[in-house]
Amino acid sequence: xxxxxxxxxxxxxxxxxxxxxxxxxxxxxxxxxxxxxxxxxxxxxxxxxxxxxxxxxxxxxxxxxxxxxxxxxxxxxxxxxxxxxxxxxxxxxxxxxxxxxxxxxxxxxxxxxxxxxxxxxxxxxxxxxxxxxxxxxxxxxxxxxxxxxxxxxxxxxxxxxxxxxxxxxxxxxxxxxxxxxxxxxxxxxxxxxxxxxxxxxxxxxxxxxxxxxxxxxxxxxxxxxxxxxxxxxxxxxxxxxx
Numbered sequence: 083x084x085x086x087x088x089x090x091x092x093x094x095x096x097x098x099x100x101x102x103x104x105x106x107x108x109x110x111x112x113x114x115x116x117x118x119x120x121x122x123x124x125x126x127x128x129x130x131x132x133x134x135x136x137x138x139x140x141x142x143x144x145x146x147x148x149x150x151x152x153x154x155x156x157x158x159x160x161x162x163x164x165x166x167x168x169x170x171x172x173x174x175x176x177x178x179x180x181x182x183x184x185x186x187x188x189x190x191x192x193x194x195x196x197x198x199x200x201x202x203x204x205x206x207x208x209x210x211x212x213x214x215x216x217x218x219x220x221x222x223x224x225x226x227x228x229x230x231x232x233x234x235x236x237x238x239x240x241x242x243x244x245x246x247x248x249x250x251x252x253x254x255x256x257x258x259x260x261x262x263x264x265x266x267x268x269x270x271x272x273x274x275x276x277x278x279x280x281x282x283x284x285x286x287x288x289x290x291x292x293x294x295x296x297x298x299x300x301x302x303x304x305x306x307x308x309x310x311x312x313x314x315x316x317x318x319x320x321x322x323x324x
Contacts, residue, residue, distance in 0.1 A: 157185040162193070162234035164227065171216045171225075172243045173204075179212040181229040181236065197229040204242045204272075216242045220251060220302035221271045251302075254320060262312060268304040268320045273297065275323045278306040282314045290319065 161184040171177055183191040194212035201208055203225030206215040214227055225240045250269040257265045270276060275297045279290040298304045310316050 157187050157189075159232065159234060160184050160186045162229075162231060162236050164229045164236035164238045166238060166240075169239065170241050170243055171214065172245050173216050173219045176213050176215040179208070179214055179227060179229075179238065181212060181231065183231070183234075193229070193231050197231045200228045200230070202226045203240075205240075214240070216240075218302075219244050219272065220269065221273075223272060254318065256318075258310070259307070262310050263307050264310050264316070264318075266306045266308065266318055266320070268298075268306070270298050270302055270304050270320075270322075272299060272302045276304055276320050277323055278308060279319050279321065280308065281317050282311065284317055293318075295323065 163182050163184070165180050165182075166177060168177070179194070181193040181197045183193050185191060195210055197212070199208040199210075199212070201214070204217040204219045204223050205225050205227070206217045208214045208227055212229075216225070219242050221244045223242045223244075225242050226237055227240065228235060228237045253269060255267045257267070259265055266278065268276065275295055277295045278293045280293050281288055281290050283289075293308055294306060296304055296306060304320070306318075306320070308318065
């Protein structure tokens, strides 16, 4: 029985390892690798499989992964995220955003250059590399950035930080229009409602008469249009309402 078993094993091993061919095909010699086992060291790990049809090799020193056995590197997206190091962004400055696809083979694929970017709020724009730039603000203001890719969408809320008094803040500029109207532009705090008052004389007691109210937009700019009384002096003031 021992002799018979040995001969059968030898025949099977030789048949498995040999090159098989015919008129129509050829199969190279099959070999056994570290099938289904894991080899590790301080720098790498390797998950093997039979015949080299699968396996996963990763190195601790980089983000590169050899997806052995994934035909054509095919994969499915498991998640899509948008992150940044700090969600506070000073006005008139830029910072990097990070769009990433998490794949079902355990790897992460950076997606900044492939994503479609959109935004809302006081932002100047987002370029194709995922660099977002804030506009000037007159108080801290929220903003949103959205990345879309391959049917997935991820959004990120930012806060644009007001860093100081900018030129023109809390000042009124006037422009006389045709038809006797005066356009009054006021740089102020966004989202606050203001009243335009007018008087014809600054001698006390001053009689300020309310003309109209309006709310400042996200860019902190407020515009009033008021008909000028051409028979006398005109004085305007703009004040915030509770």
